[in-house]
Amino acid sequence: SSTKSVGESVDYKITGIDPGAGIMEATEEAINEYGLDKWDLTTGSGAAMTAALKKAYDKEEPIIVTGWTPHWKFAKFDLKYLDDPKGVYGGEEQIHTIARTGLAEDLPEAHQILSNFKWEEQDMGDIMVAIQDGEKEEVAAQNWIDANEDKVAEWTDGVDKVDGDKINLVYVAWDSEIASHNVMKLVLEDMGYDVTLTQVEAGPLWTAIADGSADASLAAWLPVTHETYASKFEGKFEDLGISMEGVKIGLVVPEYMDIDSIEDLQE
Numbered sequence: 588s589s590t591k592s593v594g595e596s597v598d599y600k601i602t603g604i605d606p607g608a609g610i611m612e613a614t615e616e617a618i619n620e621y622g623l624d625k626w627d628l629t630t631g632s633g634a635a636m637t638a639a640l641k642k643a644y645d646k647e648e649p650i651i652v653t654g655w656t657p658h659w660k661f662a663k664f665d666l667k668y669l670d671d672p673k674g675v676y677g678g679e680e681q682i683h684t685i686a687r688t689g690l691a692e693d694l695p696e697a698h699q700i701l702s703n704f705k706w707e708e709q710d711m712g713d714i715m716v717a718i719q720d721g722e723k724e725e726v727a728a729q730n731w732i733d734a735n736e737d738k739v740a741e742w743t744d745g746v747d748k749v750d751g752d753k754i755n756l757v758y759v760a761w762d763s764e765i766a767s768h769n770v771m772k773l774v775l776e777d778m779g780y781d782v783t784l785t786q787v788e789a790g791p792l793w794t795a796i797a798d799g800s801a802d803a804s805l806a807a808w809l810p811v812t813h814e815t816y817a818s819k820f821e822g823k824f825e826d827l828g829i830s831m832e833g834v835k836i837g838l839v840v841p842e843y844m845d846i847d848s849i850e851d852l853q854e
């Protein structure tokens with residue numbers, strides 16, 4: 588009923604994702620910083636989070652999720668970020684491409700393509716929405732490539748094709764990273780690579796890049812989201828630069844909820 592506090596209305600539960608995600612660590616920090624002693628962050632997965640969001644949204648029930656942009660959920664539902672006056676979730680984040688040290692010497696063409704890789708929220712968003720609407724991941728990625736040959740040509744400009752060299756890209760099953768890695772797989776294959784996509788959790792992803800068991804990943808969100816991983820493995824990976832600017836993480840709720848700030852969860 589309307590007399591319930593926000594906390595009571597959602598059982599003091601924030602619906603999280605996989606435990607290794609940077610947004611989970613940031614949310615634990617938010618719980619401390621904002622004094623949300625009664626609150627719990629649940630763990631699950633990106634897919635379980637969006638399923639819970641859809642279920643609540645369809646019934647206009649309250650729900651608070653760990654959310655990020657780009658993500659198809661903003662195209663499908665009316666959602667808002669809760670203000671974060673303490674800046675726990677950082678400001679504008681960027682997505683970086685990271686590689687094992689030595690990639691430049693071993694696979695120089697791939698290193699060049701990965702370094703050139705840069706696109707925008709709308710690009711990734713289009714693929715995410717297509718996949719959410721039922722398109723196969725690889726087909727959605729190929730359709731985007733076909734419609735954006737000019738962009739892809741900039742990534743491969745002046746780079747020689749190779750003859751079946753193996754490359755292993757690691758990613759986490761976040762919708763944003765499913766989109767980017769499927770695109771890069773097809774681009775590298777078109778350039779002659781034998782590409783393996785390996786899906787792992789965030790911790791093992793950073794470890795695999797640092798110990799050289801994986802070649803590269805497009806999944807590094809910085810400076811805040813993966814700060815702990817980046818500092819833990821400092822010097823043990825190469826940052827190939829930013830593929831997307833102005834991305835964001837935070838707590839997300841449906842527009843119909845009558846709250847605007849993480850501070851509103853204190854009541």
Ligand code: PBE
Nearest residue numbers: 608609610655761808836
């Ligand atoms: N995410 C999507 C990741 C980075 C990309 C926000 C769920 C994370 O929190 O680590």
